[in-house]
Each structure stands twice: as C-alpha cells, then as structure tokens.
Amino acid sequence: MTTPAYSRLDVDERRRQLLDASARIFTERRYDEVSMSEIAAAAGISKGLLYHYFTNKQELFRATLEDAARDIAIRIEPDESLPPADRVSASLGAYLDWIEAHEASYVRLIEDVGSVSEIRQLVTRVREDTAVLIASQAVEGEPPRALVTAALGWLWSMDGVCLDWLARRHMTREQVRDYLLATLFGSVMAAASVEPSIKLQLG
Amino acid sequence: MTTPAYSRLDVDERRRQLLDASARIFTERRYDEVSMSEIAAAAGISKGLLYHYFTNKQELFRATLEDAARDIAIRIEPDESLPPADRVSASLGAYLDWIEAHEASYVRLIEDVGSVSEIRQLVTRVREDTAVLIASQAVEGEPPRALVTAALGWLWSMDGVCLDWLARRHMTREQVRDYLLATLFGSVMAAASVEPSIKLQLG
Numbered sequence: 001m002t003t004p005a006y007s008r009l010d011v012d013e014r015r016r017q018l019l020d021a022s023a024r025i026f027t028e029r030r031y032d033e034v035s036m037s038e039i040a041a042a043a044g045i046s047k048g049l050l051y052h053y054f055t056n057k058q059e060l061f062r063a064t065l066e067d068a069a070r071d072i073a074i075r076i077e078p079d080e081s082l083p084p085a086d087r088v089s090a091s092l093g094a095y096l097d098w099i100e101a102h103e104a105s106y107v108r109l110i111e112d113v114g115s116v117s118e119i120r121q122l123v124t125r126v127r128e129d130t131a132v133l134i135a136s137q138a139v140e141g142e143p144p145r146a147l148v149t150a151a152l153g154w155l156w157s158m159d160g161v162c163l164d165w166l167a168r169r170h171m172t173r174e175q176v177r178d179y180l181l182a183t184l185f186g187s188v189m190a191a192a193s194v195e196p197s198i199k200l201q202l203g
Numbered sequence: 204m205t206t207p208a209y210s211r212l213d214v215d216e217r218r219r220q221l222l223d224a225s226a227r228i229f230t231e232r233r234y235d236e237v238s239m240s241e242i243a244a245a246a247g248i249s250k251g252l253l254y255h256y257f258t259n260k261q262e263l264f265r266a267t268l269e270d271a272a273r274d275i276a277i278r279i280e281p282d283e284s285l286p287p288a289d290r291v292s293a294s295l296g297a298y299l300d301w302i303e304a305h306e307a308s309y310v311r312l313i314e315d316v317g318s319v320s321e322i323r324q325l326v327t328r329v330r331e332d333t334a335v336l337i338a339s340q341a342v343e344g345e346p347p348r349a350l351v352t353a354a355l356g357w358l359w360s361m362d363g364v365c366l367d368w369l370a371r372r373h374m375t376r377e378q379v380r381d382y383l384l385a386t387l388f389g390s391v392m393a394a395a396s397v398e399p400s401i402k403l404q405l406g
Contacts, residue, residue, distance in 0.1 A: 111323070113316070120314065127363075145371060145373045146373060146374050146378070146382075148367075149364055149367045149368065149371075149373070149374070150364070150382065150386075152363050152364070152367055153360035153361070153363040153364035153367075153386070154360060155363065156359045156360045156362060156363030156364075157356035157357060157359050157360035157363070157390075158356070159359060160330075160355050160356040160358065160359030160360070161352055161353070161355070161356035161359075164351075164352045164355055164356075165352065168348060168352075170348045170349060170352070171349050171352070171397070171398065175349070175397040175398060178396075178397045179349075179353065179393050179394060179396075179397045182389075182392075182393035182396060182397070183353075183356070183386070183389060183390050183393050186385075186386060186389030186390070186392075186393060187360075187386050187389070189385075189389075190382050190385035190386050190389060191382060193381075193382075193385060194374070194378045194381045194382045194385070195374065195378060
C-alpha cells in the first residue's frame with residue numbers, strides 16, 4: 001500500500017507538512033485530548049518518524065504555535081513604502097485577514113490561553129513584543145513603560161473585540177479595523193495625557 | 204482537643220468561613236492541585252461537614268468564584284447620588300481597590316481564565332453583563348451590539364493594563380484610573396464613529 005505517508009519529502013517539506021497537520025488537529029481538539037499517534041496518522045507518517053522530528057507532543061505543540069506566530073508576524077510587518085498612518089491600518093487589516101482565514105485556530109488559541117502553559121507563554125511574549133513595537137512607533141528612543149502598557153491593553157482589547165466580531169459578524173471587517181485604529185490612537189493619546197514623560201512623535 | 208473546627212457556627216457563618224478558606228487555597232494553588240480534604244483542614248472542619256455544604260470540589264469552586272464576583276459587583280455598583288461622569292470614575296476606583304486588595308486572586312483568575320471551564324464561564328458572563336451595563340449608560344434604550352463590543356474590548360484592555368500595573372507598579376493608581384477612564388470614553392466615541400446607529404447620550 002502506498003500512501004502519501006511514506007512518500008519521500010525533504011526535511012523542510014516534511015516538517016512543514018507535519019506542522020500543518022498538527023495545526024489542524026490542535027485546532028479541532030484540546031491539547032490534552034490529542035496524541036502523537038493521531039498526528040502521525042493525520043500526516044500520513046509513522047509515529048517513529050514523527051518522533052524523529054519532534055521529541056514529544058509539547059515540542060510539536062510549541063513549534064506549531066511558533067509557526068503560526070511567525071506567519072502572523074510576517075503578514076503584519078509594517079510596510080515601509082506606505083506613509084506611517086497607513087502602515088498601522090495595513091498591518092491591522094492583515095491581522096484581521098489572518099484571523100478570518102484561521103478563525104477556528106484563533107478562537108481556540110485565545111480561549112485556551114490559560115490552559116496550556118505553552119500558549120500562555122507564547123501569547124504573553126507576542127503581546128509584549130508587539131506592544132513594545134507599537135509604542136516605539138509613537139516616541140523617539142525607548143518608549144516609557146506606561147506607553148507600552150497602553151499598547152498592551154489595546155492588544156488585549158483587540159482580542160476581545162475580534163472574538164465578539166467572529167462570533168456575531170455584526171460589524172463589517174472595515175468597521176472593526178476602523179474601530180481598532182481609532183482606539184489605538186486613543187490609547188496612545190490617553191497614555192500621554194496621564195504620563196508626562198511620554199513625548200509623542202506621531203508621524 | 205478543641206479546634207475552631209468544631210465550634211458551633213450557624214449555617215451562614217459556616218458557609219462564609221468555608222468560602223473564605225476556599226478562596227485562600229484556590230489563590231495559592233491551581234484548581235487541579237487542590238483537594239477537598241485540604242480545604243476542610245484549612246477551614247478546620249471535617250471533610251464530611253465540608254461535603255454537607257458543597258457536594259463536590261467543582262461546586263465549591265463555582266461558589267467561591269460567584270462569591271468574589273458578587274463582592275466586586277456590589278463594590279462597583281454605580282453610586283446614583285454622584286453626577287453621571289463621576290459615577291464611572293468611582294466604580295473604576297472601587298474596582299482598582301478590589302484588585303489591589305485581592306491581587307493574588309485577581310492575577311490567578313485572569314491568568315487561569317482558559318484552564319478551568321468554571322472560570323471561563325464566569326469571566327465571560329461577568330464581562331458580557333458589565334459590557335451591556337456600560338453600553339446602556341451611553342445610549343437610550345437597548346444598546347446596539349457594536350457599542351457592547353466596544354465596552355467588552357475595553358474590559359479586556361482593563362485586565363491587560365491591570366495585570367501589567369500590578370506586576371510593575373510603574374504607574375500610580377490614579378494614573379491607571381485616569382488612563383482607563385479616558386480609553387473608556389474613547390472606545391465609546393470610536394464605536395459611535397464607525398456605527399451610525401449608535402446615538403450617544405453622554406450625561
């Protein structure tokens with residue numbers, strides 16, 4: 001019997017295929033409910049070969065999350081060819097595109113954020129890095145922490161708004177984007193109004 | 204041997220004492236790690252008596268969460284004797300007081316929100332009810348969903364900001380309160396700007 005399982009793929013392609021299968025399965029069911037055997041079966045390879053790539057389920061899960069985070073980071077990277085104000089709008093639009101295209105994964109990720117320490121660590125790190133990046137756009141030099149806190153709070157609000165939007169679809173994608181853009185600028189302004197050390201440089 | 208364990212308390216007092224012990228223990232350790240025997244020991248009563256009040260750990264945990272939610276709800280209830288603008292500020296101040304006084308419980312609650320379905324359900328319900336309450340203050344009649352979504356996003360941001368503040372204490376309590384007040388008004392204005400059916404009535 002020949003299955004795609006035992007087809008010859010190079011290491012990168014195989015890894016890619018495994019991460020895709022893993023993302024699919026971890027989206028459908030909770031971390032605790034998934035076994036390595038199932039993932040191997042879904043990817044059409046032997047369990048032994050799966051363990052050759054990932055030493056355990058935790059490592060595979062972490063790699064799957066890192067892969068998604070990298071994918072998002074690439075898509076939302078600011079487009080330097082655009083004027084500064086349009087860059088944020090474009091990045092936000094790209095983020096909304098990603099969560100619409102990966103709705104089930106996104107919802108599971110945000111809802112399960114406390115249940116698996118890998119998810120918590122990843123979401124915490126991604127939010128922190130993104131908040132520092134956002135805050136850095138608004139001031140010269142290293143941003144005061146109160147400004148990073150504001151960006152962090154805004155990122156939390158984005159997930160709350162997006163979950164409600166995905167569940168109800170009561171707003172258009174453009175309304176969600178414009179709403180989030182307005183509250184991002186509002187958060188930056190509010191931070192500057194309570195913390196005098198924040199000297200805004202809005203482009 | 205006489206311990207407070209077997210002192211005679213009336214039913215309400217005993218229940219109160221059990222919920223306090225339970226809140227303390229569930230704050231110190233994760234739900235999965237805590238046993239009913241331990242809670243009984245901490246409250247100084249027999250395990251049998253504990254089961255007389257709560258049929259299982261899940262029920263005790265749910266009652267403990269409900270108790271905390273009720274405590275917060277009472278404290279943040281709008282003070283009708285104040286002008287409308289001051290009411291929000293007072294409620295927000297009361298909320299910040301509560302999370303400062305119960306810091307460890309609050310941090311555990313928000314960080315564990317995805318891990319135990321009771322916490323997720325409670326936090327989801329409390330955020331939803333509070334968002335409807337906030338949105339209802341800004342319009343006449345039933346608030347359009349986009350306005351509730353905005354209030355919901357703001358509540359998410361509040362938890363993100365508060366966690367960062369509690370971990371770092373880089374802002375004063377007044378700065379946090381004023382920042383959150385400003386972003387709440389900003390969120391309401393932003394919602395009205397993207398959704399024309401929102402007719403604000405700001406008092």
